[in-house]
Amino acid sequence: MNKALVILWKDALSEFRARELVPSVLVFALLVIVIFHFAFELGAERARSVAPGILWVTFTFAGVLGLNRSFAQEKERGSLAGLVLCPVDSDTIYLGKMLSSLMFMLIVEAIILPIFSILFNLFVFMPELAVIAVLATVGFASVGTLFSALAVNTKTREIMLPILFFPIVSPVIIAAVKATELALAGGSWANLSSWLEIIGTFDIIFLVVASLVFEFVIEE
Amino acid sequence: MENMTYVFAAFAIVWAVVFGYIFSLSHRQRQLRREIDSLKEKNDDAPG
Amino acid sequence: MKGREIQRSDILLGLSFLLMIAALYLVFIYVPTEATMGVVQRIFYFHVPVAWVAFLAFLVVFVGSILYLGKRESKWDILAYSSAEVGIVFTTLVLITGPLWAKPTWGVWWVWDARLTTTLVLWLIYLAYLMVRSFALEESQGARFAAVVGIVGFIDVPIVALTIVLSRTQHPGPVIFEGGLAASMLLTLLVCLAAFTVLYVLLLQLRISLREAEVEIAKLKQAQSP
Numbered sequence: 001m002n003k004a005l006v007i008l009w010k011d012a013l014s015e016f017r018a019r020e021l022v023p024s025v026l027v028f029a030l031l032v033i034v035i036f037h038f039a040f041e042l043g044a045e046r047a048r049s050v051a052p053g054i055l056w057v058t059f060t061f062a063g064v065l066g067l068n069r070s071f072a073q074e075k076e077r078g079s080l081a082g083l084v085l086c087p088v089d090s091d092t093i094y095l096g097k098m099l100s101s102l103m104f105m106l107i108v109e110a111i112i113l114p115i116f117s118i119l120f121n122l123f124v125f126m127p128e129l130a131v132i133a134v135l136a137t138v139g140f141a142s143v144g145t146l147f148s149a150l151a152v153n154t155k156t157r158e159i160m161l162p163i164l165f166f167p168i169v170s171p172v173i174i175a176a177v178k179a180t181e182l183a184l185a186g187g188s189w190a191n192l193s194s195w196l197e198i199i200g201t202f203d204i205i206f207l208v209v210a211s212l213v214f215e216f217v218i219e220e
Numbered sequence: 221m222e223n224m225t226y227v228f229a230a231f232a233i234v235w236a237v238v239f240g241y242i243f244s245l246s247h248r249q250r251q252l253r254r255e256i257d258s259l260k261e262k263n264d265d266a267p268g
Numbered sequence: 269m270k271g272r273e274i275q276r277s278d279i280l281l282g283l284s285f286l287l288m289i290a291a292l293y294l295v296f297i298y299v300p301t302e303a304t305m306g307v308v309q310r311i312f313y314f315h316v317p318v319a320w321v322a323f324l325a326f327l328v329v330f331v332g333s334i335l336y337l338g339k340r341e342s343k344w345d346i347l348a349y350s351s352a353e354v355g356i357v358f359t360t361l362v363l364i365t366g367p368l369w370a371k372p373t374w375g376v377w378w379v380w381d382a383r384l385t386t387t388l389v390l391w392l393i394y395l396a397y398l399m400v401r402s403f404a405l406e407e408s409q410g411a412r413f414a415a416v417v418g419i420v421g422f423i424d425v426p427i428v429a430l431t432i433v434l435s436r437t438q439h440p441g442p443v444i445f446e447g448g449l450a451a452s453m454l455l456t457l458l459v460c461l462a463a464f465t466v467l468y469v470l471l472l473q474l475r476i477s478l479r480e481a482e483v484e485i486a487k488l489k490q491a492q493s494p
Contacts, residue, residue: 154403167392230311230368252481259488
């Protein structure tokens with residue numbers, strides 16, 4: 001666990017110094033929101049109904065972009081190969097990379113949320129939403145870490161990641177949108193529970209499976 | 221479309237796809253067999 | 269060995285043909301028309317077995333992928349690859365017969381409900397399985413990556429089942445297991461299921477032998493170019 005935290009710390013430090021990823025992904029997320037606004041010509045009532053979907057599409061696209069870039073950076077610097085040579089278990093590497101992707105995505109989401117709230121005139125600062133976001137993002141990070149390590153080693157890496165990522169993670173997106181809809185409409189925890197269960201189950205299953213299978217992706 | 225036509229269409233498409241797939245598989249199989257035979261001949265002819 | 273192979277696929281072909289004829293008879297002549305949905309309901313006897321067989325195909329991909337990653341023997345990779353391709357063909361059929369049933373019944377070709385969406389998603393996952401192979405940097409890496417996708421992708425299937433149980437949507441619910449089927453319908457369904465399963469095995473065999481030929485060619489070509 002300690003070694004995983006070291007990997008997380010190293011990634012956090014390098015991003016903090018470079019400050020490349022977070023700003024660029026934020027700008028991208030903002031663009032997505034603006035484009036959706038123009039695409040749908042949203043008046044106040046319609047905005048409320050499509051807001052959950054737009055929020056989660058934004059989170060998903062931003063997440064994929066971030067994942068792509070972070071592993072591509074690793075590959076370019078050759079540090080992925082270096083990591084593999086260390087006397088560390090592959091599932092520790094997985095855990096470390098997953099935690100750093102998770103942290104990155106949560107930071108981006110935390111910044112997007114207030115902006116979203118302003119642009120859509122919707123109050124989104126409720127604990128329900130935070131829980132949904134964290135659970136779903138764990139799902140994104142668990143699948144995304146595995147597949148971006150894979151995609152970065154292919155000929156068409158920017159395309160390969162979304163193609164792998166979106167279908168597999170779609171149950172999480174669907175459940176997250178449904179739950180967000182319910183939460184924004186003032187639903188109770190009881191309403192949300194079945195959707196949260198789906199996301200939670202997905203998270204556990206994928207964390208386990210991905211960490212088991214990660215070694216086959218990074219082996220040389 | 222009248223309803224029975226939908227049933228027929230479903231059935232016809234299933235068969236079209238299945239037969240099309242089988243056909244393409246056998247066609248490729250024949251092509252590959254020919255290629256394998258010619259490659260094997262070249263291997264036998266070539267020195268060692 | 270060649271002689272025995274030909275015999276086996278001949279038997280399969282014959283069995284498949286007979287089962288299909290039986291299925292045809294049962295679906296179009298024997299089984300009574302369903303009360304609520306009318307004639308169109310007969311598509312159910314193709315749609316459901318094809319869906320189940322597609323799931324079976326992806327289960328085979330799952331098992332083959334695990335075995336390949338464990339043992340690294342080419343035959344498991346060939347099995348997984350072939351079953352994935354046949355599975356995609358069958359899933360395509362589910363996605364085609366579904367709308368053909370939907371349009372006369374609900375008035376629309378497609379609805380974005382849980383079961384339909386997840387079937388579409390499954391189709392995309394296994395398409396990605398095939399793509400990973402062609403976009404990998406070399407053959408063995410492609411096989412390894414595809415095996416990973418084959419394992420992780422299959423996890424989606426029980427989630428499909430979970431969403432089916434949890435959602436009460438437009439798509440007909442799990443009628444079969446709740447005992448809502450008349451005996452004649454159950455018989456028809458089972459015979460169709462048998463027919464399509466045998467067809468799957470047949471197609472799988474064909475694809476495997478084609479794939480073995482492809483692998484052999486690659487090896488021969490490598491031997492020739494030093």
